[in-house]
Amino acid sequence: MTVLASFVVDSKVLPIGQLVRENPSMTLEFERIVPTEDALMPYFWVHGGDIASFEGDLAASPLVTDFDLLDQFENTALYRVEWKPDQGMLIQGIVEAEGAILEGDVGQAQMEFLVRFPDHDHLGRFYNYCMEHDITVEMRQIYSLTDRSERAREFGLTADQREALVLAARYGYFSTPRETSMSELADELGITQQAMSERIRRGMEKVMLEALGLARNDEE
Missing domain, CATH: 1.10.10 (Arc Repressor Mutant, subunit A)
Incomplete structure (x- = not known):
């Protein structure tokens, strides 16, 4: 039975979280994730902050392979950013456990996610993955539909x-x-x-x- 898990991790876990910490007035909202053969490409909305400065940080970051600005209006922009799997281990863990991000908000100190897993076994697989990679996950709520x-x-x-x-x-x-x-x-x-x-x-x-x-x- 489908299981929904709400959890929190430190924003430093993902390179994107590190970039947000450098832009105090900015928040990120994940939309979806596309795993490819050798990389992970999350789609996310950027809200607030200096968009031009953020793009400069993306271009200069050794963690980012490539990025595209897909849409923009006012101080909100939709991006696709690509980084190698070993630079996005949390996302890799979600993908390997066949999870789907329903909500994902990245703030200055922490990231909050709501992820749907096929069942409790897949959720357990994700949790074990995090433990094996020293990713501290604070589970807020776990429930089925x-x-x-x-x-x-x-x-x-x-x-x-x-x-x-x-x-x-x-x-x-x-x-x-x-x-x-x-x-x-x-x-x-x-x-x-x-x-x-x-x-x-x-x-x-x-x-x-x-x-x-x-x-x-x-x-x-």
């Missing part, structure tokens, strides 16, 4: 429907403009795009009907 589904049961949602809606909301599917696509959400859960669309449609229908005090026509 069913542990946090009291509200979902009020709406009559199935576990699959709730998971789909939570993922869509966290990844900005309901934002304007949308920050992710149906196919990307389906890939995250390892299901077809049609199946993902159906879960979201049925889930949204149940939430709206319940919120409006109307009777549901199905009990799925």
